[in-house]
Amino acid sequence: MLFDIDHIPFSRKGRFLTLSMMAVPGGEGEHALYLRFVAGGDERPSLGRLCRVAFFDAAGNPATPTFELAPEKLVARIGKGEVAFVIGEGERLHVSGVAAGVRFHLEGSRYDYVYRTPQGEPCLVAAVENVKFIPRAVTGTLDVTGAWQRDHSEKVSFSFSGKTFEASVDFFRTVPCTEHPGRYGDALAGASADFAGWRTRMPIALAGQGEAHRLASYLLWANGVPAGGALTRPAIYMSKNHMINIWSWDNAFSALGVARVDASLAFDQLAVIFDHQDASGLLPDYINDRDVLFAFTKPPVHGWAVSLIEAEHPGFLTPERKTYLRDKIGKQVDYWLTYARAGEDNLPGYFHGNDSGWDNATFFAEGGPVVSPDLPTFLILACDTLSTLLEDEPVRAAAWRAKAEGLKNLLIKTLWTGETFCARLADDPQRVLPDQNLIQFMPLLLGDRLPRAIVQKLLARLTGGGFITEWGPATESPKSPLYEDDGYWRGPIWAPTTLLLWDGLRRQGEMELATTIAEKFCSLASKNGMAENFDARSGRGLRDRAFAWTSAAYSLLAASLSQDQP
Numbered sequence: 001m002l003f004d005i006d007h008i009p010f011s012r013k014g015r016f017l018t019l020s021m022m023a024v025p026g027g028e029g030e031h032a033l034y035l036r037f038v039a040g041g042d043e044r045p046s047l048g049r050l051c052r053v054a055f056f057d058a059a060g061n062p063a064t065p066t067f068e069l070a071p072e073k074l075v076a077r078i079g080k081g082e083v084a085f086v087i088g089e090g091e092r093l094h095v096s097g098v099a100a101g102v103r104f105h106l107e108g109s110r111y112d113y114v115y116r117t118p119q120g121e122p123c124l125v126a127a128v129e130n131v132k133f134i135p136r137a138v139t140g141t142l143d144v145t146g147a148w149q150r151d152h153s154e155k156v157s158f159s160f161s162g163k164t165f166e167a168s169v170d171f172f173r174t175v176p177c178t179e180h181p182g183r184y185g186d187a188l189a190g191a192s193a194d195f196a197g198w199r200t201r202m203p204i205a206l207a208g209q210g211e212a213h214r215l216a217s218y219l220l221w222a223n224g225v226p227a228g229g230a231l232t233r234p235a236i237y238m239s240k241n242h243m244i245n246i247w248s249w250d251n252a253f254s255a256l257g258v259a260r261v262d263a264s265l266a267f268d269q270l271a272v273i274f275d276h277q278d279a280s281g282l283l284p285d286y287i288n289d290r291d292v293l294f295a296f297t298k299p300p301v302h303g304w305a306v307s308l309i310e311a312e313h314p315g316f317l318t319p320e321r322k323t324y325l326r327d328k329i330g331k332q333v334d335y336w337l338t339y340a341r342a343g344e345d346n347l348p349g350y351f352h353g354n355d356s357g358w359d360n361a362t363f364f365a366e367g368g369p370v371v372s373p374d375l376p377t378f379l380i381l382a383c384d385t386l387s388t389l390l391e392d393e394p395v396r397a398a399a400w401r402a403k404a405e406g407l408k409n410l411l412i413k414t415l416w417t418g419e420t421f422c423a424r425l426a427d428d429p430q431r432v433l434p435d436q437n438l439i440q441f442m443p444l445l446l447g448d449r450l451p452r453a454i455v456q457k458l459l460a461r462l463t464g465g466g467f468i469t470e471w472g473p474a475t476e477s478p479k480s481p482l483y484e485d486d487g488y489w490r491g492p493i494w495a496p497t498t499l500l501l502w503d504g505l506r507r508q509g510e511m512e513l514a515t516t517i518a519e520k521f522c523s524l525a526s527k528n529g530m531a532e533n534f535d536a537r538s539g540r541g542l543r544d545r546a547f548a549w550t551s552a553a554y555s556l557l558a559a560s561l562s563q564d565q566p
Contacts, residue, residue, distance in 0.1 A: 013221045138167060472517060
């Protein structure tokens with residue numbers, strides 16, 4: 001099976017180097033293949049663009065290729081010729097061509113330039129992107145252009161051509177790697193073996209969903225970037241299309257998705273965020289190699305995620321990891337209970353929709369702070385996790401259990417309406433905010449902590465309120481007047497909320513409904529890809545189509561279904 005380069009970037013685990021289709025600036029809807037270095041985060045308009053990639057046929061005429069994308073290589077076919085790309089060791093691109101050629105045009109900044117190294121090799125500098133690169137031809141012809149103009153080079157490009165050619169491009173920030181670039185064939189073999197080894201450790205594919213399994217496996221692998229700068233550990237970005245950061249609840253779902261494949265990498269996804277925890281316990285909204293943003297934060301799902309990983313993969317919590325997570329999750333809970341509520345008789349709230357992870361959800365239509373039922377639910381689960389991590393310290397463990405019980409009582413007292421859990425404005429607590437969204441069902445995660453009478457009313461509302469469509473649980477019921485097909489958190493189906501609801505139903509013993517939701521989501525992703533979110537009525541994939549947490553949720557839910565199969 002080949003992937004669609006129009007939606008799925010070509011990259012490799014532990015690399016910033018990426019090839020993907022992007023809109024051409026000023027191109028009135030035109031798209032082109034770009035060579036990118038996806039460091040520096042998604043607030044930059046360039047999103048890491050280095051070069052626009054153009055192709056020509058054996059006669060040197062411009063040509064429009066057809067693309068074939070597999071995990072290990074990207075092939076551009078031009079008539080009877082082709083140009084193939086493989087990502088090798090480090091940030092190194094290998095290129096091979098037959099009866100065709102390729103040109104890379106720098107589309108960068110004011111100070112891009114070309115110079116020759118002391119060894120006589122051409123070096124191109126993309127100044128604003130903070131990346132240098134050296135192209136080399138093993139066979140065939142290398143042509144480098146760049147006319148010097150006072151303090152920069154204009155029309156900078158390089159090309160590879162010949163009846164047959166083999167070449168490489170090294171990318172670096174400071175000084176080039178001194179190791180020999182190696183050969184295309186070796187790089188291809190290495191990339192193939194790397195992905196094959198990764199995929200074999202993923203949960204087995206569901207019958208008839210091998211292509212979806214391969215895509216989910218690829219995205220969890222290829223969205224990985226190396227440690228460096230503010231990235232204290234290897235990280236999995238949400239996507240290498242546009243969402244080139246790691247957010248502080250997305251990381252928990254990525255950790256769940258790779259725990260079976262690589263326990264160390266799963267722990268790194270948690271720790272790469274916790275390493276930047278403020279002294280107050282506040283987590284940043286997101287990080288990348290350059291930025292650590294505290295303007296927002298994200299919901300404290302990490303205690304829930306850690307417990308789920310340990311339940312599925314006993315031994316994940318080594319003594320060292322226990323100590324680290326105990327301290328970090330404890331501070332995280334303290335932040336919410338100290339700085340996000342008015343006092344001990346109040347529940348904490350979110351200051352902005354982005355803090356909740358639900359960004360523009362209907363219960364944030366009037367701004368914040370908003371007190372919603374998911375936040376105390378996550379904090380209760382975090383307290384339960386802390387009590388488990390402190391099993392050798394019974395007094396401290398009991399204190400966390402007592403805190404969890406107090407929060408549960410406050411949750412019911414403050415947000416239970418008699419029919420459902422609601423969200424309220426902190427400044428106007430008597431008024432119930434729009435209540436046809438999925439947030440009201442998050443307390444199902446509390447299992448037997450929740451009175452059965454409350455559970456029964458929630459289940460009746462969930463199944464009778466139009467939330468569960470043909471494709472899965474909509475974040476806003478399609479029956480709601482505020483529902484929008486492509487409304488981001490105002491209707492579409494999202495992977496994290498689907499996974500949370502699924503686990504909540506399991507904890508309530510509602511296995512049939514949990515299985516139905518898992519089947520719907522797996523069918524959805526199998527048919528429409530690993531999109532950022534999905535139209536709840538048509539199932540159409542929306543926004544970014546190469547998302548890590550969608551791949552993680554798919555893998556987990558597929559694994560649960562494969563265990564149920566005879």
